Amino acid sequence: MKKLSCFILLIFFLLVGGSHTLANSNQMIIINKNTNQLAYYNQGKLEKTFKVATGRQNSYTPEGKFKIVNKIKNRPYYKQNIPGGHPSNPLGDRWLGINARGTYGTTYAIHGNNNPKSIGTYASAGCIRMYNDEIRWLFDRVAVNTPVIITTSKQSLHQIALANGYAFESKVNKLSVSKSSPQPTNASVSVSASVSSGSNTLYKFMVHDGKKWSTIRDFSSTNKVNWQPKSAGNYKLKVQVKNKNSKRKFEDERVLNYTVYQPAKANSLAVNKVSPQPSNTTINLTAQSNNNTNNQFKFSFFDGKKWVDIQKYSSNNKATWKPTKAGNYQVRVQVKNKHSKKSFDSERIINYTVFNEAKINTLSFNHATPQPINKDITITAQSNDNSNNRFRFLVFDGQKWVTIQDFSTKRTVSWKPAKAGAYQIKVQGKHRNSKKAFDHEKVMTYNVFHEATLSDISLNPVSPQPTDTNITITAQSNDNSNNHFKFLIFDGQKWVTIQDFSSKRSTSWKPLNAGDYQIKVQVKHKHSKKNFDHEQIISYTVYDPAKIVAFNMDRESPQFINNEIHFTVNSHDPSNHLYRFSIFDGSSWDVVQDYSPNNNYRWVPISEGTYTIKSEVKHKNSTHPFDDSEEIIFTIE
Template identity: 25%
Template sequence: MNDVVKEIVLLFDKESPQPIKSNIRISVENDYNEDNQYKFMVGLDGVWTTLLDFGSENNCVWTPKENGKYLVMVQIKHKDSKKPFDEILKQDFIVGTVEEKLIKAVYIDKSQYSIGEKVDIEVETTKLPSMFRYWVDGRDGWQLIKDYSSENKIKYTCNEDGKHQLLIECKVPYSKNNFDDFRTIDFEVKKMDKLGIIDYKCLTNDLLTGEDLVFEVETDADDERTVLFKFIKIDSDGRSTCIQDFSSRKMVSFIEGKPGKYKLLCMAKDMYSDHQYDDRAIIVYEVIPYYPVKITNFTTDVCSPQAAESKINIKTIAEGGRNLLYKYRIDGPYAEDSGYLRDNTFLWNPKQAGDYKVTVFVKDESFDGRYEADASFDFMIQEKPKRTVNITNIALDKDDNYIINQPVNIMAEAEGSNDIRYSFIIYKNEKETERVRYSTTNWVNFTPETPGQYSLEIRVKDKYSDKDFDAHSYVYFDVKEYMPGKIEHILLPSKEHFLVGDTIDLECITLNSKETLIKYVTKVDEMVVEETDFIEDKKFSLRPKRSGKYKIEMYVKNIKCKNEFDTKKEIRIVISEAQKITGTKITCDNTRPRIDEEVNFTVSNDGGKDVCYEFYIMHNGNWSLVQNYSRKNYYTFRPFDLGDFRLLVLAKSYYKRCSYEDYDEFKFEVTDTNY
């Protein structure tokens, strides 16, 4: 038995070409499966004719009645197969006289493509001029790409994977044939690699209502692949809101107005994918109205004990909340209750000596309960002495922007004694790190070496005092590795209205400009139209191409910033197509023309952009359109009859979708005399 597998072939009993009305037997050879069924068809100029429908016969006789280049096709179907057919055989056959080939060559840039790539085809012919028609086969059969034209080059976008053929039909002008020559090109479209989301994270450290929430997603796609992202927010009640429809922007930001738990669904898809999405991921997050209220320090400017009727300044340092309220309660021989105040300090003037308990209650103004945090300390009041030592002033050479390795000079002033001593204690995260013992020096230089939360306690006392201190006070420092990028001011042109085509220059005024980078994101009606990288340029020019509500977001960061950005600012600008047209006026160089005497009308007005004009003339009660809308602001008229005439001009901006914005009329009389 011969084990060699022979290829199934399509055979003809006569060689191509053959004259019309020839009997040509078509047969399938080397098919040893007796259960197969065969369907014989021929195609000419895109029209298919069935010679023999599915049956067990593996041959048939074909008698062509027209000249042309035929495509003979046999479909083979296996027994019990549910497919339309399982195998297919094709072969060209020419009927009639064989003429010189019209297509000399067909050039294709490559044989394998990816979904979304463009196939470049160029056809070279032996005759000029020539006309070309292009077809491509796919899952739904042959589809016309472009009908006959003189274009010998075409770009076709691949949107189906698999093996394909591209058919080029060619003919000379005025040819009565559907085509004079044709050529097929084989190419293959590779399946799209599976797209996957590999990282989905929130870039905002603190999720607060009223603040920007920034999320970013990453995929395993390479840089040459265009991926679209859609973000949908789902609240705790299951209501969904589309934050961003499919866009190439992988970072999304928005502001949440209500606290609660949310989900943010991200759907990612390749731009050329025919699926609703290729992968999706969801992130769960919770938005709180403000940071939890916490009291970090509660103290007085003097130490216990103090004399009656001394002015004792009670100070609370708290964090969290949005708008904090403070209530001070003093329990003892002479009780006091301040009620809730916005001030974090309270001046206590004790009237009687005794033991007191001082308590502060802190809460955000939106909180419905009694308080969110409290603290207290005991304080003793003695009978009034003659004088006490107090700190009267603390001066710093800078108020903010504390950076590591940059010194800060602090100087204290006190009164109440002729011989006052000063001591300074440095704390980091509430732990003592350095102490300057008591001396007559009332200043100190503080140079932080690492970032963090620092506080400096200033203590003063009389030289002969037995207490740790007679008075003290705290200064707080938030020390950073670098000065965060921040925009202080945004300078814009001093105009009330901006129009399409205007150049709008804005300039960002920043501190530490040489180390500050800015990324500009331009949105029109909440759609991103332009996005820069982080750049050093503090000037940005916008030339709007259409009207709408523009928003320019500026993400600012220091060059040492390890996060996405330090701060963000935005401005909103409304761009109009043009100012409304007003003051339209017609002027004339001859108000009493005679018959067949030329008269010129000129139109002037204010406002508008690329203004167009349309002219009508009335005579004998009939209006006639004499010049359609155009940029010509003038009209020349040569009267043909005597009598009264009226000229009407309509004016509008080129971009306006309306009949007109303004108009003017001009009356004149045509006479047979100049007087």
């Protein structure tokens, strides 16, 4: 009878106490026994995760895909006759029954507990325990027939949900285009979308032309579409996204604005004066396009080498051009819509010829005047139109004009003057179509000279000489009146200019230091562009006069006859000096040792008396009798 009563009570709770909320097709519960976590998914996203307790042994809590089949508040715990909702009831006060292992929500469930410390552990007989406040929150939201996935997995909750077909809600992250707005009509634009969340996302692309929305492509798994607008206008591009299993029209959408313009087209380019025209003529240019109001115009011309702007882009469809040089030109107008990112949308080009009479601009030489005789000189003419002009070259030698090259297309000629003189060089130019003898000419003067050469260098006095000697250096050349002279000295370390180029042919030099010098004379014609035309170098020796530093003897005066006395002379440069010794006996001088490198003398007096001993010294290059001398008075007893 007691068992029958329990059964009747269970049926009562199932039919009366249970909740029969219709299942939400986008709800799912996942329980991972590996981590003891419960995840609740709703409307395509994870709403909340909870800690749970599962079976004390792995087999206690069934694994598989189940459903919530009933919802019961305050279910009694029949084994111990504990009323529903009682604090000691191990089921808590909420029961979400699942149809596991052939049961129908009566054996296995997600429910509350009376032992909060067990949550997060393996503690139950097979059910899934939750904290009481958390099961109440879940109970109020989960619907009957909601899928329940119980597993033991190392995968994330998200991966488990995907593997079990949960339809995550798609959210648009970005709607982008391959070509930024604005773009011209017929431009191929790739429209692409990305989502920040969702799975199995479908994309729908639409465009609004200012009047209505049109579908570019209906929902598909491809997240991009090509769009090629045919008409100008301000458009709106839209993407809508949803999960492929979603029953909603869309889950999210994104819209961006996009401007499309009509590319400009140049219809005509007209001139007020037809080609050809002379240079410096003012020519008015006028362009017409498909939409002068929204288009901009740029005018330029091509001179055979490069394009030159006449008028940069502006709304003005007219420009003025005044060509200053002859040539076969191309005149161009380029047009583009004010929104265009291109350098131009369309262009129109016309040919235009401008001509000039010949004019000689320059007459130049590869070697500037003046130059020496027999120099190969290239004469070059430049004109206003070298390709269409003809040139003639003439030379006037002071008596007559001589043609060295008649009219031809050649702008250069070679000339090698054999005589010195002041010449006139003339070039005449004319256009190839000119009927004149010539259109224009230019004349220049050109001087030709003989290069300077040295014939002699004389020195007074001649080498060698002592320091502080005034030396005059004199040069002779082939044309003293037109040549300039430069004098330099090399002291063994560097060249020093003692007189720069001038018309003076002589200079004075007073060397202060001894040494072996080199004297250089450079000469050049007064018109010469060279550093010098010719040079000669001669050697010159300068020495320091010898000077006695000390005159010594090894015995002091007086001395006895037949005693040897040793005299020594010291000078500042003994290796280059010569020494002489003389003795005066009271009546005459007697040279006892003539000039030699020997700086000492040994004297053995044989007669008594008062003597004068003299030492003389001179440089080995000296032409003087002596450079310095010193005497000693000596008494012999």
